[in-house]
Amino acid sequence: MDDTVLILGANGRFGRNAAQAFRQAGWQVRLFDRKTDDLSVAAAGADVIVNAWNPPYDQWASTVPGLTRQVIAAARAGGSMVIIPGNVYVFGEDAPARFDEQTPHRATNPLGRTRIEMEEAYRASGVQTLILRAGDFIDTMPSGNWFDKVMLAGLGRGRFTYPGDPDQPHAWAFLPDLARAAVALAEMRARLDRFEDVPFPGYTLTGQSLAQAVEKAHGAPLRLHRFNWLAVRLLTPVWKIGRQLIEMRYLWSKPHALDGTRFATLLPDFEITPLDAALSTALGSEPEGQGGLALAS
Numbered sequence: 037m038d039d040t041v042l043i044l045g046a047n048g049r050f051g052r053n054a055a056q057a058f059r060q061a062g063w064q065v066r067l068f069d070r071k072t073d074d075l076s077v078a079a080a081g082a083d084v085i086v087n088a089w090n091p092p093y094d095q096w097a098s099t100v101p102g103l104t105r106q107v108i109a110a111a112r113a114g115g116s117m118v119i120i121p122g123n124v125y126v127f128g129e130d131a132p133a134r135f136d137e138q139t140p141h142r143a144t145n146p147l148g149r150t151r152i153e154m155e156e157a158y159r160a161s162g163v164q165t166l167i168l169r170a171g172d173f174i175d176t177m178p179s180g181n182w183f184d185k186v187m188l189a190g191l192g193r194g195r196f197t198y199p200g201d202p203d204q205p206h207a208w209a210f211l212p213d214l215a216r217a218a219v220a221l222a223e224m225r226a227r228l229d230r231f232e233d234v235p236f237p238g239y240t241l242t243g244q245s246l247a248q249a250v251e252k253a254h255g256a257p258l259r260l261h262r263f264n265w266l267a268v269r270l271l272t273p274v275w276k277i278g279r280q281l282i283e284m285r286y287l288w289s290k291p292h293a294l295d296g297t298r299f300a301t302l303l304p305d306f307e308i309t310p311l312d313a314a315l316s317t318a319l320g321s322e323p324e325g326q327g328g329l330a331l332a333s
Contacts, residue, residue, distance in 0.1 A: 040064040041222070042082040044089045044107070049179045049211060050121040051088030057215035079110035084222045086119045093280035096150045104154050111163045117225045118158065119218050122169035122233070124207060124294070125151045129286045136295035137233040145283050159231045166221055166228065170214050170236040171207025171294060174318050184318070186263060188250070196250055199263035200288020202243030207294050209238035210314040220303050237296030239311055253315035
């Protein structure tokens with residue numbers, strides 16, 4: 037296979053996993069360096085652009101629109117398909133508990149509106165676009181997300197910390213699976229619609245069930261503790277990202293899952309990694325207390 041993919045944000049969570057998955061599938065993989073590379077030059081001849089750029093929460097409003105215009109222009113010039121790791125922010129606090137490709141995008145909060153406007157720009161652009169929508173990420177290495185930086189931070193002390201209602205279902209995705217799905221869909225791009233919104237089913241887990249699964253993978257008893265949101269709220273005057281964390285807090289108590297019907301129609305033979313195996317991988321590389329919090333998915 038001589039297909040070529042350009043990865044934007046290859047040092048991030050999805051970008052790193054996507055680069056690995058495309059390489060394993062035999063694609064020619066280009067990694068974009070924002071400090072030295074010109075996007076129009078780097079995208080020339082690329083069949084697919086993976087837009088995994090993800091600025092910090094507090095920079096979304098100022099940077100996402102400009103990045104979106106740049107990617108659209110580069111994709112239009114080269115006839116490339118764009119793949120974007122979508123999230124569930126677009127639906128809003130009052131959305132139904134099960135999200136599919138037809139669920140209205142009615143978020144009113146700033147982060148949700150930024151994502152809505154970004155996706156609408158791609159839809160209106162005429163550039164072939166795939167939104168591969170997923171819940172929170174389980175990574176293969178520490179990357180500063182909710183799972184490794186908050187929930188697993190106290191494993192050595194027998195503690196699993198959950199940031200919401202532990203009895204409500206929450207959507208999760210194992211990043212290697214999401215990346216493999218991106219490759220599989222990229223390889224069938226000629227059969228996809230010009231704009232595709234494909235929810236990735238992943239895992240739907242309550243905090244209690246996730247804690248029990250982590251306990252099993254960890255091999256030692258764990259106590260479930262609730263995350264201290266008051267500390268975040270008190271820091272918001274001096275910690276900008278804390279304001280956005282508070283803004284998105286509702287997702288940790290709002291029950292939600294991603295409907296996999298469209299995904300199964302497109303990729304009926306796709307097998308998601310069993311949860312036990314995914315958690316064993318995540319925990320196997322998990323040094324405690326490393327790195328900073330970078331929670332945007």
